[in-house]
Amino acid sequence: MAKHKNILPGFNLSLGYTIFYLSLIVLIPLSAAFIKTTELSLHEFWAVVTAPRVLASYKLTFGASLIAALINGVFGLLTAWVLVRYQFTGKKIIDALVDLPFALPTAVAGIALTAVYSSNGWIGAWLEPHGIKVAFTPLGVVIALTFIGLPFVVRTVQPVLEDLEAETEEAAASLGANRWQTFYKIILPAIWPALLTGFALSFARAIGEYGSVIFIAGNMPMVSEITPLIIITKLEQYDYAGATAVAVVMLVISFLLLFAINGLQWWFSRRTNAVS
Amino acid sequence: MSIKTPTQYSSYHTKVARSRAISEPVWVRWLLVALMLAFLTLFLIVPLVAVFTEALRKGFDTYITALIDPDALSSIKLTLIAAAIAVPLNLVFGVAAAWAIAKFEFRGKSILITLIDLPFAVSPVIAGLIYVLIFGLQGWVGSLLIDNDIKVIFAIPGIVLATVFVTFPFVARELIPLMQAQGKDEEEAGLVLGASGWQILWRITLPNVKWGLLYGVILTNARAMGEFGAVSVVSGHIRGMTNTVPLHVEILYNEYNYAAAFAVASLLAILALVTLVLKSLVEWQSARIAGEQEQALS
Amino acid sequence: MSIEVRNVRKNFGSFSALNDVSLDVPSGELVALLGPSGCGKTTLLRIIAGLETADSGSILFHGDDATSRQVREREVGFVFQHYALFRHMTVFENVAFGLRVRPKETRPSDAEIKRRVHELLELVQLDWLADRYPPQLSGGQRQRIALARALAVEPKVLLLDEPFGALDAKVRKELRRWLRRLHDELHITSIFVTHDQEEALEVADRVVVINKGKIEQVGSPQDVYDHPVSPFVYQFLGNVNQFKSNVHEGEAKIGDIELKLNAHHSTQNTPALAFVRPHDIEINKERRANQPGFEAVVTYIHAIGPLVRLELQRTDQTELIEAELTQERFRELSLTQGENVFIYPRNVRVFLNN
Numbered sequence: 001m002a003k004h005k006n007i008l009p010g011f012n013l014s015l016g017y018t019i020f021y022l023s024l025i026v027l028i029p030l031s032a033a034f035i036k037t038t039e040l041s042l043h044e045f046w047a048v049v050t051a052p053r054v055l056a057s058y059k060l061t062f063g064a065s066l067i068a069a070l071i072n073g074v075f076g077l078l079t080a081w082v083l084v085r086y087q088f089t090g091k092k093i094i095d096a097l098v099d100l101p102f103a104l105p106t107a108v109a110g111i112a113l114t115a116v117y118s119s120n121g122w123i124g125a126w127l128e129p130h131g132i133k134v135a136f137t138p139l140g141v142v143i144a145l146t147f148i149g150l151p152f153v154v155r156t157v158q159p160v161l162e163d164l165e166a167e168t169e170e171a172a173a174s175l176g177a178n179r180w181q182t183f184y185k186i187i188l189p190a191i192w193p194a195l196l197t198g199f200a201l202s203f204a205r206a207i208g209e210y211g212s213v214i215f216i217a218g219n220m221p222m223v224s225e226i227t228p229l230i231i232i233t234k235l236e237q238y239d240y241a242g243a244t245a246v247a248v249v250m251l252v253i254s255f256l257l258l259f260a261i262n263g264l265q266w267w268f269s270r271r272t273n274a275v276s
Numbered sequence: 277m278s279i280k281t282p283t284q285y286s287s288y289h290t291k292v293a294r295s296r297a298i299s300e301p302v303w304v305r306w307l308l309v310a311l312m313l314a315f316l317t318l319f320l321i322v323p324l325v326a327v328f329t330e331a332l333r334k335g336f337d338t339y340i341t342a343l344i345d346p347d348a349l350s351s352i353k354l355t356l357i358a359a360a361i362a363v364p365l366n367l368v369f370g371v372a373a374a375w376a377i378a379k380f381e382f383r384g385k386s387i388l389i390t391l392i393d394l395p396f397a398v399s400p401v402i403a404g405l406i407y408v409l410i411f412g413l414q415g416w417v418g419s420l421l422i423d424n425d426i427k428v429i430f431a432i433p434g435i436v437l438a439t440v441f442v443t444f445p446f447v448a449r450e451l452i453p454l455m456q457a458q459g460k461d462e463e464e465a466g467l468v469l470g471a472s473g474w475q476i477l478w479r480i481t482l483p484n485v486k487w488g489l490l491y492g493v494i495l496t497n498a499r500a501m502g503e504f505g506a507v508s509v510v511s512g513h514i515r516g517m518t519n520t521v522p523l524h525v526e527i528l529y530n531e532y533n534y535a536a537a538f539a540v541a542s543l544l545a546i547l548a549l550v551t552l553v554l555k556s557l558v559e560w561q562s563a564r565i566a567g568e569q570e571q572a573l574s
Numbered sequence: 575m576s577i578e579v580r581n582v583r584k585n586f587g588s589f590s591a592l593n594d595v596s597l598d599v600p601s602g603e604l605v606a607l608l609g610p611s612g613c614g615k616t617t618l619l620r621i622i623a624g625l626e627t628a629d630s631g632s633i634l635f636h637g638d639d640a641t642s643r644q645v646r647e648r649e650v651g652f653v654f655q656h657y658a659l660f661r662h663m664t665v666f667e668n669v670a671f672g673l674r675v676r677p678k679e680t681r682p683s684d685a686e687i688k689r690r691v692h693e694l695l696e697l698v699q700l701d702w703l704a705d706r707y708p709p710q711l712s713g714g715q716r717q718r719i720a721l722a723r724a725l726a727v728e729p730k731v732l733l734l735d736e737p738f739g740a741l742d743a744k745v746r747k748e749l750r751r752w753l754r755r756l757h758d759e760l761h762i763t764s765i766f767v768t769h770d771q772e773e774a775l776e777v778a779d780r781v782v783v784i785n786k787g788k789i790e791q792v793g794s795p796q797d798v799y800d801h802p803v804s805p806f807v808y809q810f811l812g813n814v815n816q817f818k819s820n821v822h823e824g825e826a827k828i829g830d831i832e833l834k835l836n837a838h839h840s841t842q843n844t845p846a847l848a849f850v851r852p853h854d855i856e857i858n859k860e861r862r863a864n865q866p867g868f869e870a871v872v873t874y875i876h877a878i879g880p881l882v883r884l885e886l887q888r889t890d891q892t893e894l895i896e897a898e899l900t901q902e903r904f905r906e907l908s909l910t911q912g913e914n915v916f917i918y919p920r921n922v923r924v925f926l927n928n
Binding site: 107 | 299300301304311312313315316318320321322324326327330369373375377379380382388390391393394396397398399400405406407408409412414415416437440441463464467472473476477495498499501503504508521522523525526529534537541544545549551553555556
Binding site for chain 3: 461462464465466467468469470471472475479480483484486568
């Protein structure tokens with residue numbers, strides 16, 4: 001088959017520029033990380049990426065990201081549901097506000113969350129007497145990661161909920177299903193791929209997050225130090241190889257997640273296309 | 277890893293009243309709305325309000341002083357420069373990528389789309405790191421740069437590069453699905469009528485995707501001005517020299533100068549709010565156009 | 575301007591869209607490319623326009639090889655199936671587009687553009703819509719604007735891809751008569767693609783029937799309807815009855831009927847199919863002594879309109895037969911459902927199975 005079977009102009013120019021710019025900005029710099037790690041022997045590499053302090057940071061980063069993504073899964077679905085199904089004053093404002101974590105610089109989010117959840121903050125002061133400390137603990141990390149991942153689930157589930165046909169639910173009702181059964185057996189399976197995609201996006205975003213976390217985390221080694229911070233610390237000590245080794249571990253995990261998400265979206269679009 | 281575009285989703289199409297059989301009891305509805313509002317208040321509204329109250333805690337004069345501080349002003353200047361370079365670069369890239377991907381068939385297209393998404397999957401810290409590995413003192417071209425007295429890392433070029441990287445996919449991600457959905461009939465019609473490639477791009481394609489384009493630019497700009505992690509790695513935090521606004525916030529905060537930190541942060545918060553308003557306007561506008569076209573067709 | 579298509583081939587992957595197609599379109603004719611969807615007719619039209627490139631073969635405009643000529647240089651007007659109007663431009667700007675994108679030296683002045691656009695809008699009788707946007711127009715209006723836009727660049731050839739495909743039945747009929755009148759006025763060489771045989775037969779000077787990437791037949795509407803050269807053309811142009819038949823030494827047998835053929839004299843005992851149009855089925859209440867026919871039962875009568883449609887079943891076979899009679903003849907016969915009658919086919923065409 002011909003390389004391109006239509007006669008619109010500009011294919012070589014646009015594709016050429018796309019690949020050139022992509023290579024220059026993304027691919028070549030990223031490959032630098034992988035090449036840099038070859039300076040380490042396998043043994044050294046393994047020693048760096050499995051040092052106790054690094055292992056503790058993985059545990060925190062992945063654990064907190066997972067919890068945050070789960071929270072967002074539940075409350076994101078709830079938010080999408082309410083925004084699509086119910087009418088109330090101020091709905092448009094709320095809808096717009098959901099994207100705040102995309103728009104608000106992470107450093108601002110970080111210091112704001114710290115101010116609110118520290119022991120003399122509006123919410124922190126109220127939680128502390130109950131023995132709940134948020135700021136400068138792993139719980140603070142979860143809060144920050146929940147904040148930055150919040151829009152993903154809402155924005156992936158919302159359009160799918162909107163496209164659901166009322167008729168299928170009416171059919172379920174006419175066949176004797178109650179509201180909960182209809183939700184559980186009809187609605188949830190339909191939005192499941194979207195929910196999963198939103199969850200994965202939120203999780204992936206949380207793993208790499210830095211700005212909003214470092215202010216609220218307290219950054220105590222072994223306790224509340226996230227993996228991106230480990231990279232920064234090693235960099236500040238001019239341990240480039242060490243920083244890169246940890247970065248490569250994160251990159252590989254992120255790429256795997258990216259492929260998983262693309263796979264999910266592909267599965268998702270195939271499903272919806274097959275229906276229509 | 278994309279956010280839905282205005283064409284892919286709009287929460288504003290007219291809704292048919294739902295029949296009673298498929299709506300929840302009133303108390304359930306109230307409960308769900310209340311739960312959602314509580315969640316969003318706790319996570320979004322309270323922190324947002326906190327930025328402004330903390331900023332004004334020491335009074336309006338302190339607030340203004342923090343903003344007109346020379347270091348603050350120079351950080352604003354640097355942030356504007358970084359955005360002014362990153363946004364057009366990624367805009368041109370986005371249009372080129374969308375043109376190739378949406379209007380032509382070629383092998384490896386889906387791989388290309390995935391690669392364009394890569395920067396979304398990379399931690400900002402790593403985005404900064406990779407440029408240090410290339411342009412830093414011990415980097416690939418480090419000695420070359422020193423010999424020619426060019427500074428990239430701990431200087432403005434590095435900040436621009438890191439900003440370009442983290443905002444790389446936004447415009448392309450908006451335009452690709454939009455231009456795919458519009459097909460190439462109109463472009464072919466332009467061609468038959470004698471238009472050149474550039475004339476087709478300027479007179480047909482770009483006007484057709486202008487709202488998606490604007491949406492992408494708004495997102496790119498917001499991220500470019502607010503980027504912290506990547507820029508932090510390459511900037512070196514030299515006050516008055518290589519500090520962007522978010523980095524300046526961090527420095528003030530770490531010096532326990534909270535009022536000033538929040539004052540400068542409030543600028544970024546205002547930028548975020550303006551972004552949200554613009555974004556909503558664009559969404560409503562494109563939903564309105566889509567609605568009109570739908571109506572005209574029926 | 576005349577158009578010649580020479581041995582054009584086009585494959586999409588392993589799918590052969592056009593398989594060695596050659597065609598001559600004389601200057602000033604209105605030609606229909608007729609065929610089922612996926613037969614390659616649109617691909618052929620797009621290759622003539624230069625929107626698609628052929629794998630091999632050539633296109634000649636007025637005797638000159640135009641195969642390698644760019645779309646922009648071919649001076650063709652193309653009307654797209656879904657019109658492809660520029661949504662963000664007014665009707666006026668849509669029509670003016672082809673003039674405005676010309677290089678400075680050949681671009682008409684603004685006043686001249688204005689004059690020409692209004693002239694064209696008057697020609698398509700839509701001058702009053704000049705300031706509207708395409709989404710605000712009805713399908714028929716969009717169609718005519720698309721045509722005006724194509725004509726604005728004074729093309730030597732007009733190509734139309736399913737020009738009436740997206741319209742409802744009534745508008746479609748009006749518009750195709752209008753297109754015929756417009757062509758008679760302008761005399762520009764035109765080719766249109768359609769899958770609707772009625773449309774092709776009514777509008778075109780000549781009809782090109784295409785199937786599976788090959789041209790089956792080229793001829794006047796009368797010609798292709800009355801003298802189809804293949805079973806495909808027979809079936810595609812209007813309703814037709816098929817009878818199983820057997821050909822032996824220049825003679826075809828269909829049941830008791832024996833037909834002398836002007837061909838197949840050396841054919842030995844070969845199965846064949848015989849085709850008869852419903853209006854060529856003669857019905858009689860009594861058996862004719864000297865003419866063999868079929869005995870059949872009237873199973874269904876549809877008597878609305880000027881023609882009466884009958885469905886009959888042969889008594890010796892399960893084959894269903896469709897027949898058309900005038901109302902007069904129907905009244906004369908006073909047929910009722912379930913009645914036994916005798917059928918005498920006229921104008922039978924026999925094609926050997928292969």
